[in-house]
Amino acid sequence: MAEDHQMLIDGVKSFFEYDENINIIGTVNNGEDLVKLVTLKQPKLIITDIRMPKMDGIEAAKIIKKQFPHIHILAMTMFDQPDAIKQMLNAGANGYILKNSGIKMLSKAISSVSNGETFFDPNVAFNFMNGYVNDNVTIGKSDKVLLSNREKEILHLIANGKTSKEIAESLFLAKTTIDTHRKNMIRKLDLSSGSELVKYAIDKKYQF
Incomplete structure (x- = not known):
């Protein structure tokens, strides 16, 4: 997991601590260290923010997908703009959720992306998302609906x-x-x- 806010990392680790299906094998605070961590441990899935120091999540995703195309990438960010989503998906991300969607949404996203599906947060850029919806896409459902x-x-x-x-x-x-x-x-x-x-x-x- 790559995230420059340690408090968020600690919260995610705490939530999944006793989850038998999810094992967090490493965390970092920037894109450069994420690439190094993935190269060393080659996890099945990575969770990454977009805006981070040294190297952003988009560039890190490009490098990781080029070297390890089998690794699934889930973007977790505050950016809901279509350009950000497009760049992250083009970089190889298999899922995209917002940080304010909650830990249950994250759990569902991890499960879906790990199974080879593409997962979208229900509150991100639906106009953009329409072009990606097919039988292999999961759209999350949230009790908290964010209408513009x-x-x-x-x-x-x-x-x-x-x-x-x-x-x-x-x-x-x-x-x-x-x-x-x-x-x-x-x-x-x-x-x-x-x-x-x-x-x-x-x-x-x-x-x-």
Whole structure:
């Protein structure tokens, strides 16, 4: 595990201390040491932050994947921007989660990535993620759903009975953009249809 905040490392180690399926064989605080650790111990999976001293997680992932293509890489970071996700996936990452998603999400991500699946945090860049979704992709589910300010704005308009076309006109956006936001919210909220999204929006109307 590579993370420049030792407190987070200690928390993860403490949580998995008695887990029979997960054995943390080493931790480091920068990308250079991560490459050295992987070369020495060749673990099945590594967890790495993106922004770290000496060498970032993206560059470290590139080096590791080139030398050890069989090793799975899980990115755990605060960056939810599409560019960061794209760079990390292109570097060879098999999963991507946010640090504020919680330890249970991390446990699920580790299990999925270890089994050869691609794992996505439910709250990261759904527009970007759509291009990667297939039968071998797991999307995590979290009790804590993080809707963006734009999504909350659209949800409020949905609760007021506005159609995608009307919302697009009022926000000066394309209707296809609103439709994409709707799909993303359905996925994030673990709903099954547009009608369920409308019901959810009405139920939450005065909580925005």
